[in-house]
Amino acid sequence: DVKVTQSSRYLVKRTGEKVFLECVQDMDHENMFWYRQDPGLGLRLIYFSYDVKMKEKGDIPEGYSVSREKKERFSLILESASTNQTSMYLCASSPPQGTSTEAFFGQGTRLTVV
């Protein structure tokens, strides 16, 4: 059974804290993605990675960074959390060069920054 696991379901952090959101997949997928989801805005792409050590900016990278030291793990980092980063964060993975296979998602992390 394929699986994408995010480290936390719910997280509450203080403004200015450095926040790490971890994502691990067991499908040996090359592609991994981080999205944030806000009401009325759908899923917006923050960063993505096609391979280990590789990362590319998505549509809304400001205030975020990522790390991919191992193929199965893709971490999202909020360098200095702000209240406007309160959101639902979704990690996904997919096989390489695939337009016919769906992306697989983790269960999501609801982050609140106070």
Add this chain to the structure above:
Amino acid sequence: AQKITQTQPGMFVQEKEAVTLDCTYDTSDPSYGLFWYKQPSSGEMIFLIYQGSYDQQNATEGRYSLNFQKARKSANLVISASQLGDSAMYFCAMIGGSYIPTFGRGTSLIVHP
């Protein structure tokens, strides 16, 4: 660049009736896939159905079917015989030549008993 448009923020349907959720897309890629996901209030994204750009027939998966009209660039989801458990957010998505899934803003479906 690719874009997905879902124009219905919210939809209501009576239990056991059919409902159509609209999705239009824009891409210059010759080959692409179209996907629908369901997101219940618990937050997980559940894959429902896939349609390939070269598929001649509309995809079906149980009570879900995808009404694919390539010339109009539309990929509407049809849910037949709605159930209370179908109440959720529904997202249309596309994967094209960049292999990056692009999502619409979603449609909130409420099924009334």
